[in-house]
Amino acid sequence: MYFSGNGAVEQSLRIDKLTKRYAVKDAAGPIVALDAISLTVGKGEFIAILGPSGCGKSTLLHIIAGLVSADGSVVAHGKTVAGPGFDRGLVFQDYALFPWRTVLENVAFGLEIKKVPANAREPIAREHIAAVGLAGFEHRYPSQLSGGMKQRAAIARALAYDPEVLLMDEPFAALDAQCREILQGELLRIWEKTGKTVVFVTHSIEEAVFLAQRVVVMTARPGRIKQVVDIDLPAGRAAGDVRSSPQFAALRHLIWELLAEEVDKTAEGFLARPAPEARTRRSLFGLLSAAVSREGG
Amino acid sequence: MRALALRFLVVAVLVGAWELLPRAAIVNANFLTPASVVADSLWRQIASGEIDRHVLVSLERILYGLGLSVIIGVPLGLATGSFKTFDGAVDAPLQAGRQVSAIALFPVFILFFGIGEMSKVMIILWASVWPVILNTTAGVKGIDPILIRSARSMNAKGVTLFRKVILPAAAPSIFTGIRLGAAYAFMVLVAAEMIGANAGLGFLVLHSQEIFKIPEMYAAIVALALLGLAFNKLLLLIEHSATAWRDAAGH
Numbered sequence: 090m091y092f093s094g095n096g097a098v099e100q101s102l103r104i105d106k107l108t109k110r111y112a113v114k115d116a117a118g119p120i121v122a123l124d125a126i127s128l129t130v131g132k133g134e135f136i137a138i139l140g141p142s143g144c145g146k147s148t149l150l151h152i153i154a155g156l157v158s159a160d161g162s163v164v165a166h167g168k169t170v171a172g173p174g175f176d177r178g179l180v181f182q183d184y185a186l187f188p189w190r191t192v193l194e195n196v197a198f199g200l201e202i203k204k205v206p207a208n209a210r211e212p213i214a215r216e217h218i219a220a221v222g223l224a225g226f227e228h229r230y231p232s233q234l235s236g237g238m239k240q241r242a243a244i245a246r247a248l249a250y251d252p253e254v255l256l257m258d259e260p261f262a263a264l265d266a267q268c269r270e271i272l273q274g275e276l277l278r279i280w281e282k283t284g285k286t287v288v289f290v291t292h293s294i295e296e297a298v299f300l301a302q303r304v305v306v307m308t309a310r311p312g313r314i315k316q317v318v319d320i321d322l323p324a325g326r327a328a329g330d331v332r333s334s335p336q337f338a339a340l341r342h343l344i345w346e347l348l349a350e351e352v353d354k355t356a357e358g359f360l361a362r363p364a365p366e367a368r369t370r371r372s373l374f375g376l377l378s379a380a381v382s383r384e385g386g
Numbered sequence: 387m388r389a390l391a392l393r394f395l396v397v398a399v400l401v402g403a404w405e406l407l408p409r410a411a412i413v414n415a416n417f418l419t420p421a422s423v424v425a426d427s428l429w430r431q432i433a434s435g436e437i438d439r440h441v442l443v444s445l446e447r448i449l450y451g452l453g454l455s456v457i458i459g460v461p462l463g464l465a466t467g468s469f470k471t472f473d474g475a476v477d478a479p480l481q482a483g484r485q486v487s488a489i490a491l492f493p494v495f496i497l498f499f500g501i502g503e504m505s506k507v508m509i510i511l512w513a514s515v516w517p518v519i520l521n522t523t524a525g526v527k528g529i530d531p532i533l534i535r536s537a538r539s540m541n542a543k544g545v546t547l548f549r550k551v552i553l554p555a556a557a558p559s560i561f562t563g564i565r566l567g568a569a570y571a572f573m574v575l576v577a578a579e580m581i582g583a584n585a586g587l588g589f590l591v592l593h594s595q596e597i598f599k600i601p602e603m604y605a606a607i608v609a610l611a612l613l614g615l616a617f618n619k620l621l622l623l624i625e626h627s628a629t630a631w632r633d634a635a636g637h
């Protein structure tokens with residue numbers, strides 16, 4: 090196991106021997122999505138998770154968010170995770186905004202659930218909308234927004250109810266390069282300002298190196314932690330042109346090599362294993378029964 | 387513009403035929419009253435307020451029957467759409483039930499509830515509840531699971547999850563079911579009002595025929611059609627204001 094040197098820092102997340110198996114009908118045995126993942130994330134830390142497609146990154150985030158159960162344990166701020174909670178906020182890859190709610194109403198959703206009084210909700214929501222640069226679009230519906238704007242709205246929604254940990258699942262994957270860079274900068278700014286812990290899943294090595302303090306590289310399925318790379322780039326990355334520095338290039342290359350081995354593995358076994366798209370969309374039934382069974386706990 | 391002109395043309399030809407066929411004695415004018423005479427009869431009944439009572443009684447039956455359908459059908463559909471075991475348990479009776487014609491059950495309802503209002507409301511309920519249940523179920527099953535996950539990640543659960551996510555997400559489909567239910571409700575309303583009623587547009591149709599007031603009979607039939615159209619329009623208005631976000635998306 091590899092831990093970077095912030096043992097003394099207050100812990101935000103402690104993930105211990107997390108294993109997730111999916112029972113799949115037409116497969117011989119269960120699919121092992123995650124295999125004994127252990128990881129500690131310090132308070133206020135920004136970590137990125139990189140790994141080949143299908144290695145279980147989304148699964149890991151969803152387990153931390155309390156949406157999916159697994160063997161092993163996740164402890165968030167000293168409390169074992171048994172379900173979703175306001176201490177963790179998840180930003181989905183495909184926004185997952187509610188199409189029947191305006192930006193303002195979407196951002197206020199978590200506040201409603203948190204039972205923040207109605208008159209206090211709007212100013213909080215507006216503040217977060219402004220923070221992601223969406224002021225003036227409060228009354229637009231998601232269908233009236235561009236991809237980048239939807240992503241901003243989704244980030245504002247997760248920030249609004251003030252979770253201590255922000256879990257982000259490839260949030261910028263669908264955006265064009267320019268929009269991506271702008272949002273990366275804004276995310277760093279928000280992170281520096283709020284001091285939140287961020288767990289950021291991405292496919293982009295650049296993005297991981299640019300944003301994170303540590304990059305967790307995962308193996309191809311079954312997902313294990315291959316290596317955790319410390320990113321010791323100068324602070325205040327948002328301002329300077331870090332991307333073209335030699336340290337940046339060296340780190341990018343190191344991670345690239347780590348990943349290449351894993352991606353090769355995936356390619357070799359490509360015909361033998363189901364394509365990543367083959368994962369079954371969990372039915373609403375499953376989600377609701379999970380929601381209901383969680384109620385008890 | 388041309389489409390509109392065409393629509394007018396079609397209506398004009400139909401009404402023209404209705405007017406001219408009896409006038410030219412191609413169809414017996416005692417059986418088919420010319421359109422203008424029917425319009426005149428309808429207008430007089432509206433002006434004198436004679437028809438009000440019948441419209442109100444019919445509307446009341448529709449509102450009770452359809453209202454009950456919504457009260458019963460929407461929660462039932464939400465449950466069958468959400469809970470697989472429940473869906474499996476009630477699927478057979480639901481499939482069988484919707485095959486049983488409401489008209490066929492009318493004698494049964496009369497047996498249980500007498501000849502009065504109750505049995506009429508029941509037959510309307512029976513006819514209109516199935517599309518409400520089925521469309522609500524389909525609406526819930528069609529919700530993108532990501533939206534549920536998204537809500538759950540923000541700690542929404544139980545009744546709140548239903549009220550704030552499942553219901554609005556399934557709303558378009560639920561409204562379709564209600565409008566379909568309303569169409570069925572109007573169909574069986576007439577049948578129900580032909581048995582043991584002394585008011586209502588269906589009664590007026592049959593009664594006018596019995597006392598050989600054929601123009602009044604046609605006037606009542608036209609009134610039924612107009613009422614049905616107006617009711618559908620009203621439901622559409624409610625639907626549009628409740629799902630305004632869809633218009634924003636340019637649907």
Ligand SMILES: Nc1ncnc2c1ncn2[C@@H]1O[C@H](COP(=O)(O)OP(=O)(O)OP(=O)(O)O)[C@@H](O)[C@H]1O
Pocket residue numbers: 111112113120121122140141142143144145146147148149310365367368369370371
């Ligand atoms: N509900 C499920 N049922 C069965 N298998 C699943 C389910 N969800 C995920 N899997 C499988 O678990 C593995 C990990 O999936 P996951 O979505 O976490 O991967 P990922 O690393 O996020 O991939 P990507 O980079 O493509 O988003 C995949 O092989 C997938 O097929």
Ligand SMILES: [Mg+2]
Pocket residue numbers: 146147148258
């Ligand atoms: Mg993923």
